[in-house]
Amino acid sequence: MDDHPEPLDLHAPLVLGTQTLAGLWRAVLPEEAQWMKLPTERFADCSSCAPAQRGDYDPGCRCCAHLPHVPNVSLGLALERPETAAQVRRVLAQGVALPSGLWAGPAHFKREVTLQAEEAYGTDASMACPFFDAPTAACGIYAYRNSVCSSFFCEHDHGAAGEDLWSRVQAVLGSAETALQQWAMGQAGLSWAVQSARMAELTPRLTEISAGTGWTEEALRHIWGEWRGREELFYARCLAAVREHEDSLAETLGQWAVTDAVEFELAARDLLAPEHRHEAPPVATGTTERVPLAELWYSLQLELRNLWSLPLGETLRWAPGVSVTSAEPTLPVLGQTLHRVEGGARPYGLTEEELTLFGLFREGRALDARVLDSEAADAVSDPRGFLSECVRRELLVSE
Numbered sequence: 001m002d003d004h005p006e007p008l009d010l011h012a013p014l015v016l017g018t019q020t021l022a023g024l025w026r027a028v029l030p031e032e033a034q035w036m037k038l039p040t041e042r043f044a045d046c047s048s049c050a051p052a053q054r055g056d057y058d059p060g061c062r063c064c065a066h067l068p069h070v071p072n073v074s075l076g077l078a079l080e081r082p083e084t085a086a087q088v089r090r091v092l093a094q095g096v097a098l099p100s101g102l103w104a105g106p107a108h109f110k111r112e113v114t115l116q117a118e119e120a121y122g123t124d125a126s127m128a129c130p131f132f133d134a135p136t137a138a139c140g141i142y143a144y145r146n147s148v149c150s151s152f153f154c155e156h157d158h159g160a161a162g163e164d165l166w167s168r169v170q171a172v173l174g175s176a177e178t179a180l181q182q183w184a185m186g187q188a189g190l191s192w193a194v195q196s197a198r199m200a201e202l203t204p205r206l207t208e209i210s211a212g213t214g215w216t217e218e219a220l221r222h223i224w225g226e227w228r229g230r231e232e233l234f235y236a237r238c239l240a241a242v243r244e245h246e247d248s249l250a251e252t253l254g255q256w257a258v259t260d261a262v263e264f265e266l267a268a269r270d271l272l273a274p275e276h277r278h279e280a281p282p283v284a285t286g287t288t289e290r291v292p293l294a295e296l297w298y299s300l301q302l303e304l305r306n307l308w309s310l311p312l313g314e315t316l317r318w319a320p321g322v323s324v325t326s327a328e329p330t331l332p333v334l335g336q337t338l339h340r341v342e343g344g345a346r347p348y349g350l351t352e353e354e355l356t357l358f359g360l361f362r363e364g365r366a367l368d369a370r371v372l373d374s375e376a377a378d379a380v381s382d383p384r385g386f387l388s389e390c391v392r393r394e395l396l397v398s399e
C-alpha cells in the first residue's frame with residue numbers, strides 16, 4: 001500500500017486563526033506553525049481604508065506603494081492559474097522580474113527609499129505595486145503575496161505589542177522566503193551565486209541599467225543569461241523543485257545560509273542621498289551576521305506566548321476613567337458596529353458579547369476558571385485573547 005502523504009495544496013490559502021497567509025507557507029514553515037495563534041487586526045480595515053480616507057495615503061496605491069520581492073516560486077504558482085498568470089506575464093513584460101523573483105531596478109529602488117525617508121511613502125500613486133488594482137483596491141495575486149504583504153497592518157489591535165509580534169512574523173517569513181528563493185533557483189539551473197555575480201558585474205553602470213520600475217533589456221539579458229525569454233519555464237522549475245522536496249523543505253531551508261547580493265546592494269545604496277541611506281534595508285556583509293531562521297522562529301514563539309499571557313488568579317477591574325460612551329454600539333469596524341470604550345491607552349471597540357464579558361470586571365473580579373468557563377466567556381470567540389488584549393490596552397488593571 002502506498003502510504004506517501006497527499007501532496008500539499010500550495011494554492012489554497014493557509015488560514016491561521018483569523019489570518020490568511022499564502023498557501024506556499026505550508027511547505028516552508030515548521031509543522032507546528034499551523035497552530036500559531038496570530039492576532040485579529042480589526043482596525044486595519046482594508047474595506048474602507050481609513051488612512052486613504054484621511055489623505056495619509058493616495059487611494060491609487062494605499063499602502064501598496066512599493067514593488068514587493070515576490071519570490072520566484074510564488075510567481076511559478078501564480079503562473080499556474082489563468083487569472084494570476086496574466087499578471088505575472090505583465091510584470092515580466094515590465095522587466096521587473098529576475099531569477100530570484102521580483103526586484104526593482106536601481107532607479108525605482110532609489111525613488112522608493114527617498115519617499116520613505118521623506119515620510120511620503122504611499123503618497124505617489126505612480127509608485128503603486130503592479131499587482132494593485134486601484135478601482136477595486138484589491139491585490140491581484142493575493143494568494144501568492146509575499147511575507148511583507150502578509151504581515152503588514154497599518155493599525156494593531158494590540159498596539160505596540162501587536163506591532164512587535166508582526167515584525168517577528170515578518171522576520172521569520174521573510175527569512176524563510178529568501179532561503180526558499182535562493183535554494184529553488186539553484187535547483188532550477190541558475191544559482192543565487194551566479195545571479196549575485198552577474199549583478200555585481202553591472203555595478204559600474206548602475207545609473208544606466210534602469211528602465212521604468214525595472215531593468216533595461218541589456219541588464220535583463222545579462223542577469224538571466226541563457227534563461228532570457230524562458231522565464232516562465234524557469235519559475236515553473238523552481239516550483240517543481242519545491243513540490244519534489246516538500247517533505248524535507250522546512251528542514252533544508254532552516255539550514256540554508258541566506259546571503260545578500262552584497263556588491264550590487266551596497267552600490268545601489270550609494271545612489272541614495274547620504275541622509276536617506278538609513279531607510280534602505282541593511283545589507284548583510286561579511287561582518288553583519290544574519291540571524292538563523294531557527295532563532296527567529298524561537299523568538300516568535302516567545303513573543304506569541306507573551307502576547308497571550310493572562311494574569312490568572314489576580315483580581316482585575318476596570319481601570320480608573322474607563323467608560324462605555326454609549327449603551328448603543330456606535331463604532332463602525334469591518335461591517336459591524338462596536339461599543340466604543342474610552343479611558344484605556346486608546347479608544348477600543350467591543351462587540352455586544354465582548355462588552356458583557358468586560359462588564360463582569362467593572363467592580364473587580366478574580367480572573368479564574370469560573371470566568372473563563374462562564375457563559376459570557378463562551379459567547380466570545382476568543383475570550384483569553386480578548387481579555388489579554390484588555391489588560392494590554394490598560395482597560396483592565398490588577399487590584
Ligand code: SF4
Pocket residue numbers: 044045046047048049050051052057062063064152153154155
Ligand atoms: S492595511 Fe493598507 S489597505 Fe488596509 S487599511 Fe491599512 S493602509 Fe488601508
Ligand code: SF4
Pocket residue numbers: 063064065066068129130131132133138139140141142145146149
Ligand atoms: S503584492 Fe498585493 S498586497 Fe503586496 S504590495 Fe502588491 S498589491 Fe499590495
